Amino acid sequence: MNFKDKAVRDMIDNLKNHYRVFVSNQFISYYLNESNIPKNDWIDIEDLIDSNKYFEGEGYDMERFYDQILTFSRFLDKLKKEVLSKMKGDVEKRLSRMSQDNKILYKMTIDNAPGNVKIFYDILTNLFMTVKKIDEKTNGPDRMMYGRHAYFKEIEKNLNV
Secondary structure, eight states, rough: OEOHHHHHHHHHHHHHHHHHHOOOOOHHHHHHHSOOOHHHHHHHHHHHHHHHGGGGTTEHHHHHHHHHHHHHHHHHHIIIIIIIIHHHHHHHHTTSSSSSSHHHHHHHHHHHHHHHHHHHHHHHHHHHHHHHHHHHHHHHHTTOOOTTTTTHHHHHHHHHH
């Protein structure tokens, strides 16, 4: 089932902008490349943040959208549990090999990374809750797509909702 919603479109734009800046950071991208995030997850994330291309014509496919939210929530969980902790653990080793300019940038990246990840959580949580409301409004409380699949519990656990 497809749907259109301007608020969802705006949240995706916000998510896309934040994501592009975050992953293009040279220090973040180093750790992301070292992570074991599956290739299909990267594809789903890119599909989600690029889904506004189809907004005007087709709208969003709700089931596919939920799948992509699940993938992004897993990505955030890996960021929080693996990538950020590895970054913090490598600080001294990495700083000892850097120029003064890179040290400053690296420290800023380390200091700002948790806040940036929290922004992702906030955007994705709002997106998930909005899509859930659209699902209920469109399909009715008894026929919602939400609840038909076991992975919704995983999304809620990953997003702490």
